[in-house]
Amino acid sequence: MIKKRMVLRFSKKTWNQPIVYRLVKEFDLAFNILKASVFPKEASLMVLEISGEEAEFDRGMAYLESHGVIYEPLEANIKKDEDRCVHCGACASVCPTGALAIQRPEMYVTFDTGKCSGCELCVKACPPRVITATLSSRV
Amino acid sequence: MASFKVRKTYQEINEKIKKGNVVVVNAEEMIDIVEEKGAVKAAQEIDVVTTGTFGAMCSSGALLNVGHTTPKMKISRAKLNGVPAYCGLAAVDIYIGASELPDEDPRNTVYPGEFRYGGAHVIQDLLLGKPVVMEAWAYGTDCYPRKYIKKDLVLHELRNAILLNPRNAYQNYNCAVNSTSRTIYTYMGTLKPHFGNATYSTAGQISPLMNDPYFRTIGVGTRIFLGGTQGYVAFYGTQHTSDVPRMPNGIPTEGAGTLCVIGDLKQMDARWVVAASIQGYGVSMYVGIGVPIPILNEEMARFTAVKDADIVTQIIDYGSDYPQAINRSLGTVTYRDLKNGMIRLNGKEVPVTPMASYPRALEISNILKEEIRKGRFYLGEPQATLTQLTTGERV
Incomplete structure (x- = not known):
């Protein structure tokens, strides 16, 4: 069993097809929607936590690719610049999932991409603006 | 003047720095030293305690x-x-x-x-x-x-x-919460509705003015770490006051002292002077400041051994009280609780995050320690301490 957080980008042409449903039906993959930005006849974006057998997961991704869906792991879409981070903690107060958290007692701000849902609240909450997210900008 | 068992002068400490046998520790290390050896022995052994703070300081x-x-x-x-x-x-x-x-x-x-x-x-x-x-x-x-x-x-x-920063290094600062039903955006960060979170902004036990609560050694001409180079305390900062309620250990239970600091920008480093965009509030600047505290006597050893558990601040409602200038505290908390990440308010657990960087503050205290040990940083004896400036006490 594997569990991965993926960003799926759908083209204008496929917005009205039940593609994600096929992941369940054909490949026995479970999904949890963390974020979705779907509008008729527009390019759409979904952030899903997908779990299932590894071989099925790979087949599912190949299926997505064959239907023009661009997929990437979520961590490729949101990054914290560790050199510029001052470890103030402002991001941790807005992070709803605890992905950005304070490591106590040292008080470093850590970023666990495995817990990130891609909400992007941290991007503007970070005073030195060291967190970059390319989720919405690349829809 | 109180009679102390240990008495050292700035000149004596600077002489030790010159000879390379000065004993310097940071304010975190001093806690255990005084606990183990007592203030008198600690004062005999330790010459300088280094402090640090790194937070958003708008008045810069x-x-x-x-x-x-x-x-x-x-x-x-x-x-x-x-x-x-x-x-x-x-x-x-x-x-x-x-x-x-x-x-x-x-x-x-x-x-x-x-x-x-x-x-x-x-x-x-x-x-x-x-x-x-x-x-x-x-x-x-x-x-x-x-x-x-x-x-x-x-x-x-x-x-x-x-x-030239008119007000930096606040001695103590509020813990901020929000009682209203909407998220608010303040200089204390994003505050969620119905007391959804709390923030605070200080380095606590290693913060400069927490380690010299009565400003016995800090004043005009105190040499400090400022933005990565040597700077100076120019005067007391705006809004400075020492006339505040204090705990038995001398720690003010609210705002209190501030520093006006000055230094050569050309010698500074962008790691220690960082621009901050505070959502919904405005632009501010993180400034790194470190003050060496000379252990002139056992009293200074005791002051510099202050720990987070012994420092309190007030929980202030930035949703309604603060903007309306209603001077009301919802409760008192220690920095130990704040740093642990959870406080209790009205029977509810409230998660806490900082706004100032403890890791950067500690790094500053360690840089200052090394600079003094290597003979590159000498103590600046104040021409007038902040207390002398504000009380009119003769210098």
Whole structure:
């Protein structure tokens, strides 16, 4: 069993097809929607936590690719610049999932991409603006 | 003057620094030392305790002398990368305030505003060696005929660049919460509705003014770590007061002391002076400050052994009380609880996050420690302590 957080980008042409449903039906993959930005006849974006057998997961991704869906792991879409981070903690107060958290007692701000849902609240909450997210900008 | 078992002078400590046998520890290490050995023995063994703080300090800015042009100009209005600078000084002296915004910035018209660029970013760009575009206007005089100029400013080419911060290093600061039913955006960060979270902004036990609560050793001329180089305490900071309620250990239970600090911007490092865009609030600047506390006697050893569990602050409602200037505390908390990440308020657990960087503050205290040990940093004996300045006590 594997569990991965993926960003799926759908083209204008496929917005009205039940593609994600096929992941369940054909490949026995479970999904949890963390974020979705779907509008008729527009390019759409979904952030899903997908779990299932590894071989099925790979087949599912190949299926997505064959239907023009661009997929990437979520961590490729949101990054914290560790050199510029001052470890103030402002991001941790807005992070709803605890992905950005304070490591106590040292008080470093850590970023666990495995817990990130891609909400992007941290991007503007970070005073030195060291967190970059390319989720919405690349829809 | 109280009679102490241990008595040291600034000169004696500086002599030890020169000889290379000075004993320096940071304020975190001092806690255990005093606990184990007692204040008297600690004072005999330890000469200097180093402190540090790294947080958003809005009351900051840089005084620049941009140099004369041909023909000469008496600048009456100037913008640096679009950010207005204060020009009500002599011809080519300008002051760029950290929180200043370009006229075109939308502020909070699109709420909460982003505040992507302001005075602090100009200072940061200068420190990063980037050219900053200055546009300046003047009415023209017989001695200063030029009326307009547009040119690049580069830090090392400026005649003078002085960081001059009127209020930094607040001794203690509020813990912020929000009682209202909507998320609010403050200089204390994003505060969720119905007491959804709490924030605080200090380095606590290693913060400079927590380690010398009565300002016995800090005053005009105290040499400090400022923005990565040696700077000085210029005076007490604006809003400074020592007339506050205190705990038996001398720690004020609220705001209290502040420092006005000064230093050569050209010698500073962008790691320790960092622009901050505070969502919905404005632009501010993280400033790194470290103050060495001389252990002149056992009393100073005791002061510098202060720990987070012994420091309290007030929980203030930034949703309704603070903006309406209602001076009300919802409760008192220790920094130990704040740093642990959870406080109890009205029977409810409230998660807490900091706004100031403890890791950076500790790093500053360690840099200062090394600088003193290596004989590169000497103590500056204050010409007047902050207490002497405010009480009129004869110097």
